[in-house]
Amino acid sequence: MQKLIIEGSRELRGEIRIQGAKNSILPIMAATLLCDEECIIYNCPDILDVKTTIEILQYLGRSTTFEDSVLTVKPGNLKKSDIPEFLMRKMRSSIVFLGALISKTGKAEVTLPGGCELGPRPIDMHLSGFKQLGVRINENHGKIECSVIKRIKGAEIMLPFPSVGTTENIMLAAVSCEEVTTIRNAAREPEIVDLANFLNKMGASIDGAGESTITIKGCKKFNSASHKIIPDRIVAITYLCAAAITGSRLVIKGIPKNFINSVIPLFEETGCLIKFFDEKNLQIYSPERLQSVKTVRTMPYPGFPTDVQAPVMAMLTTAFGTSVFVETIFGSRYKHVDELARLGANIKTEGSVAIVDGVKNLSGANVSATDLRGAAALVIAALAAEGVTIISNIGYLKRGYEKMEDNLRSLGAVIKQSM
């Protein structure tokens, strides 16, 4: 089991370029199944979840190459329409293969997906959307079998909540149908727009992605396409947190302002200054000690992203004053709190609320990552802590962060990996 060893309490200096977005590349890789020609994806992040998704594509009969951030998915005989349990369990987003398989083969057989331990993660909205498109669903002891009764039919689908995965799955399933499907109360994340752009390059006509109503007019034959994945806003915000807690000045390259608009006021409240010197490049200046913030409430996009709740909480553990968090998206996303406490943080939780009383210093300790973004939170806290922190279970980190250890080392952090 790999560990990260960090000697904290050092300023970071330099610049960093942001990797491609994990939450874009995964559904786009599933979308490549639709096409029987070659697809080339640029800016593909080198992370564990991409490797797992490559395994799924290969299991289904596609061949792939992945080198220097370029992923090529080659045509091949699509032999299967099931995904084995060991692959489904490796990550939650394996569920988007359901929509792609339904479109491509008219059937799909999967087990319930795995993913981060954020509380129960049902897929009822995904299945309800498929049913409205004319898919028959048979659920049996955690196995889900989908089959298209006659053909996928266009539908008006109103989501009870703007679920990211559900919006993507419905887009992927509806895109092989030439009738129009409308999704209302759709998720509006930039990653949804990226998926729509990719599907449109392959021949679909999807309008409204990035807004609450998306219309999908599909097609029967999909062309080969090449596409550059958008930058990862969650990774960019993670590095902003690392800079802020260590009182550092960093240049962060390749992140458009509108991707991080929802967090800029929060960083300003802490006393940081984020200055964009052109469209996609920024510099953050941080004070010696941050100020606390009043309330951080996670919301669907364009609100404050739940995926940075843990990194931002870590950043505020040493702020002056009390910060309050309200987690509204996931039922159990405070598993990092006990680990941050081992480093000296003072955090109390009750249900969906966490109250962080800033302490002057954190000190190094042995901690264990509990999920992907919780792992990033521990790295952020360790960078500021006095002494040595050893973080175990860093496999979680590698699911979503490309070369984080090398990147931080290049910024002056003292960090190494050990078994």
Ligand code: UD1
């Ligand atoms: C995606 C992101 C994840 C992010 C989350 C919320 C990917 C690969 N993952 O996850 O990083 O944290 O959006 O921004 O893009 N829900 C149901 N029934 C369903 C589907 C969802 O009750 O059928 C609930 C979930 O349990 C959760 C909420 O809706 O409480 C939001 O989930 P959703 O937006 O679907 O998140 P994911 O697509 O799983």
